[in-house]
Amino acid sequence: xxxxxSEKFENLWEFFPDKLTSDKKYQFNKGSFLDGYCGSNxxxxxxxxxSAGFFYLLSGFFGDSNSFNFDEKSKNDIFYYxxxxx
Numbered sequence: 420x421x422x423x424x425s426e427k428f429e430n431l432w433e434f435f436p437d438k439l440t441s442d443k444k445y446q447f448n449k450g451s452f453l454d455g456y457c458g459s460n461x462x463x464x465x466x467x468x469x470s471a472g473f474f475y476l477l478s479g480f481f482g483d484s485n486s487f488n489f490d491e492k493s494k495n496d497i498f499y500y501x502x503x504x505x
Contacts, residue, residue: 424497427479431472476501 434451456471
C-alpha cells in the first residue's frame with residue numbers, strides 16, 4: 420500500500436476508530452468530513468456513516484481520473500482494501 424492510499428485510510432480511521440462502546444455499538448467520532456457523502460449532509464444512522472466512508476474511499480481513488488495514476492494491479496488492490504475495510 421503506497422502513501423496516498425494509506426493517507427486516505429488514516430483519514431477514515433480518525434472518524435471510525437476500531438472500538439466498540441460499552442453497549443457493543445460502533446464508536447463514531449462526531450463532526451466528520453464524511454457528512455458531505457450523505458444525502459442530507461448529515462449521516463444519522465450507522466449504515467449511513469459506513470456508506471459515507473465507502474463513498475469517500477471510492478471517490479478518493481476512482482472519482483477523479485487525474486488524482487491517482489495507478490496501474491491496473493494497483494487499482495485492483497485498492498478495490499480489495501476498500502472491500503476489506505467494509
